[in-house]
Amino acid sequence: MKFTLVFCGIVSAVLLSAAPDLRGYKVLDAAGTAGRNVLRNPAFDEGAEGKEWSLGKEAEISVAHGRNQRGLGLRRTDPGVYSINTQKLRLKPNTKYIAGVWIRNEGFDPALKDCWLGTFGIEWYQGKRNLISSYVKSTGNADWKLYTLEFTTGKDPALEYVMVLFIGKGRTGTASFDDAFVREAGPQWLPAVLSPHTLHLDASGARMEIGSVILGEFSYPQTAKPHLECVAVLQGEDSGFRTERSGLLRENRIAFDFGKIPEGNYHLELILADTANKVILSARTGLRFQALSSGTQAARKVQIDAFGRMLVNGKPFLPVGLFVGGVNEEDLRNWSHSPFNFVMPYGGAALKWPGEFEKDRDSENLLRALDKLQAAGIRFGCNLLTSYPHFTHPGKSRWDGREIGIDPRVDKIADVIKNHPATLFYYICDELPASRNREIEERRIQLSRRDPDHPALAVYFQYPDLAFYSNAQDIAGLIFYPVANRDSRSMELILHNMEAARAILEKSNGTMSLWAVGQAFNWGCYEKDRKRYEMLYRYPTEHEYIAMALLPAIYGVRGWLFYSYHELRYVPGSMDETEKKIEFCREWPKVCAMGKVLRELEPFLLSLQKAPEVxxxxxxxxxxxxxxxxxxxxxxxxxxxxxxxxxxxxxxxxxxxxxxxxxxxxxxxxxxxxxxxxxxxxxxxxxxxxxx
Incomplete structure (x- = not known):
């Protein structure tokens, strides 16, 4: 008989049993089960007016815009014109999809870099309310090129999805689209190491807790009722030590106890097997850990404990911080008199104190700036978001006047700051797509081994894809800025993020290593038109700031990072410098009031004392x-x-x-x-x- 296994949730078990012998098991080729294209009229060949598509006023269907036959063309000569082209989709819940389209650009300003030329995306809707949107921008004037986007649908089957095709506002030129698709990516098993929170095992007793999500369907011949087990293989990198454990997949988690193991570096492989039918459904490799002695573990300067709390020099610490641009005397004075206890400068390791900058002296410049932060009682999150090949950042591979490469530069930065008392964490990812998860994991591993004293934070707005990111950081940060305009009256966005985190990251003890990346700015700060700014946008009220901070606390987050002091103080939008200062003096106290509420709650949010169920x-x-x-x-x-x-x-x-x-x-x-x-x-x- 042939059965289809459908899993849309989290699997579980607790385990001490010996691992099954997998020799002779068949390995399932899950890649061969990718689904059909769910778009209707994906090549724009049906009907002269783009049947099944809702076309905007710039659209034309023509052979001139197709790769083989007809395609969709968007031709814009007036920068004030804007329109979109859409198709509504009904997709399976909790399933990974791949969307894509071929795009050709002509006649755009060649000086434009990383701009919204021909663009496609997927938008999510709950009724009429947009929940989340992901877009892919094409690159420059170029012949046909395929652009793709991976995304995971939500659990609610009533959600609607829309594919959108457009040219960004203010751009003139012609974009052609053809052979679009949205199809299932095939079944995927996404195990997450939930504990330990960092990549460090206790050599005196190595234990792990694994969360496991299966997306889509595993379809294969079966002669017996499936009996799913997770097999964990822990292998020493520098020794012949190897041990295996297995657990039966039940409700929501798997716990493994490897016992006493030698200190050193390890590889972990996780295997999902149907032992009744002798089939290996999936395997996860590339997970790496370091086994440390109990004393070394306890002596780490900054660590994440079993309850997701940050410990600084062994004591619980509640991080309440700000994204900032750089640092100067005014900023430092504002921060030191505020409830915020750390900053995450976007300049990262290029941070310098004004007037004390020396060319090609990156290490000294950074340490001088950190000394200033330390003296003011402010800790430092080191931004490494540009340390990936696709970023066009001039200094990403240069340090202390020498071109040394990206990874060696990261090592140098870690060597400089790991012993400075202001250092709190590394910021290793800012909204990278889920398809880049292995790169983020590699950066986490690199820093964990170079500097085991400081954890790595990565932040995402793509909460539906959280399972793909689950092994990419020591601390996950979820981004939500619900007050987008004057009509914003809900924080459903935060609720969706928190529910996703609870499903993917929460351990059996009810805790998780999660921070909230919250709103402390007005979306209109980027608007150059003063009338539009005043008509469309607003700041959150003080009460809204507090409410948006408390909701994540209810779900158990262990830290807050607010975006952004830089936008509050320096991004002018439609204002002159004096107006911006006046606005800052009005809004900054509201943000501080919210931070003060969180700091006052510190003894409660950090406590492990059991409270009554409400x-x-x-x-x-x-x-x-x-x-x-x-x-x-x-x-x-x-x-x-x-x-x-x-x-x-x-x-x-x-x-x-x-x-x-x-x-x-x-x-x-x-x-x-x-x-x-x-x-x-x-x-x-x-x-x-x-x-x-």
Whole structure:
């Protein structure tokens, strides 16, 4: 018989059994199961007007725009004109797809680099609300070239997807499109090493927790009911040590105990096998670890503990920081008098203190700047986002006046900063597509071995693809900036990100190594037209800032990085310098008020003390709530958020705490440990008091 196995979730097990003998097992060729093209009329050959497509006013279907026969052409001579061309799609939930189209560009300004010429993308919708969009820009004036995009659909089968084809705003020229496609990528197994959070094993007792996601369908002949096991093979890189463990895949996680192992470097291979039918369905290689002694582990300057918390010199630390551009006296004064305790300069290792810069003295320039940060009580995240081949960054392979290559430069940077007390983490990825995940993993491995004292953070807006990134960092950061314009009234985007993280990254102890990359800017700061800026855009209110920070806390994030001080202070948009300063003086205190709330919650967010479960009876909208106790177990904080849009209302039950008070006045004490929360749009409250 032939059966189709369909898995759309997370698999589990706990395991001590010996691994099965896989010799003689058939290896499934999953690549051969890729799906058909789900686009209708993908080559624009059906019907003179582009049947199945919704075409914009610039579109024309013609042989002149096709690779073989007809294609779609977009010809623009007026930079003020803009239109899009779309096709709606119904796709399977929780499935990886590959989308692509051939594009030819002609007549665009040859000086334009990395701009929106002929472009395609996939947009997600829940009803009429756009949830997320991913786009691929074509490159320069060039003959036909294939551009592709990989993405993973959400779990909700009601979600709609749209393929869009267009020329970016303000560009003039002609873009031709042909032979578009959207097809399933075939089944994929995506195991994630959830513990340890860094690439370091305890040699005295090496343990791992694995999360496992299967996307799509494995289809193969079966003579028995499938019996899926995960086999883990841990092999020493520099020794003959090898050990294997296996676990039965059940509900959501797999735990392996390898026992005592020699110190040194290791490869880990994970294999998914159907032992009943003797078929290897998939394997994951390229996972590498370093086994350290217990003493060496404990002595690491900055580490991530078993609960996802950052430890600095052995003590729990709550990171609340800012993206920044560079540093000067004004900035440092602002930061040192704020609740923020670290910065992540976009200049990264090129950071320098004004007036003290010396050409070709990168190491000295950086250390002088770090000394200034340290003296002000501000820690440093080292930005390495340009350390990948595709970035056209002039200094990405140069250090201290010498051209040495990208990877050696990263090593040099690590050598310079790893012993500086201001150093907190490395920032190794900023929104790279999921197809680049192995490159990010290699950078993580490189830094882990060069500097085991500092973790690597990578951040993404592509939350549906989180499973592909799950082995690419020590700390995952999810990006969400929900207040996009004056009509923004919901933080559903944060909710979707947090639910994805919980499904992929949460360990069996209910924690994860996750940071929130939150909003601290106005999307209109990039708008040059003053009328459009004032008509279309707005800053979040102080209350919205706080609510957008508290919702991730409810889901258990362990740090916050806000975008961006640089945009707040320096990106002028439609303003002159004086107007920008006035705006900054108005908005900066609101951002600081939000940071202050988080820092005040520090004893609760870092505590491992068990807090009562909060019952939530939702009456209107969506409401999320969670209680946190301090280390004494006597003080309690209950965080409550209304997601929006519109009214939110819920009755909360907090066992053993009948006398809690409302910080923002949105919650009424009903007596007997029950409370009524009411709010509108993006809203929140904090209940505070004693456990009685």
């Amino acid at each position: 019952g939530v009876e939702t009456l209107r909208g969506k409401v999320k709530a969670r209680a946190f106790a301090d280390d004494s177990g006597k003080q309690l904080r209950v965080l409550v958020t209304g997601i929006g849009p519109g009214a939110s209302e819920a009755v909360l039950a907090v066992p053993g705490s009948p006398g809690l008070k409302s910080r923002f006045g949105k919650t009424e004490n009903l007596g007997g440990g029950k409370y009524r929360f009411k709010g509108t749009d993006i809203c929140c409250d904090i209940l505070y008091g004693k456990v009685e």
